[in-house]
Amino acid sequence: MRQRGDHEEVTDLTPDSWLKFGQRNVLYLGFVALLIPFGMALDGRRLPGTQSLGGLAFALMLCGAVSLGFFLLNAGLMVFDLARGRRIVKALIGCVLPVLFGVMAVLARHLVM
Numbered sequence: 001m002r003q004r005g006d007h008e009e010v011t012d013l014t015p016d017s018w019l020k021f022g023q024r025n026v027l028y029l030g031f032v033a034l035l036i037p038f039g040m041a042l043d044g045r046r047l048p049g050t051q052s053l054g055g056l057a058f059a060l061m062l063c064g065a066v067s068l069g070f071f072l073l074n075a076g077l078m079v080f081d082l083a084r085g086r087r088i089v090k091a092l093i094g095c096v097l098p099v100l101f102g103v104m105a106v107l108a109r110h111l112v113m
Helices: 016-021 023-043 054-084 089-112
Strands: none
Touching (some): 023 054, 023 089, 054 089
């Protein structure tokens, strides 16, 4: 195994935009984006003329539960970062995202029904 010497510089290949927005926020966006197709896949094939939105409703309930936990986690991290004197931008974005998706889900429900 090769040991790294003092003269070698560590290169970080992570894009700056990824670091500024936050990895957990990007992963949350990906999770929410995948919930709708997976919810529709839970319904499966239906007979013509029938409607079953059980899978989509399950996906929205799961999104609500995960969003609540994500909001509480980021609110706690924001308080912790404020107490330590650190930047709170990532945690603040993490608090806004679940609220934004909640508002969008309510609007989508009113538009569909």
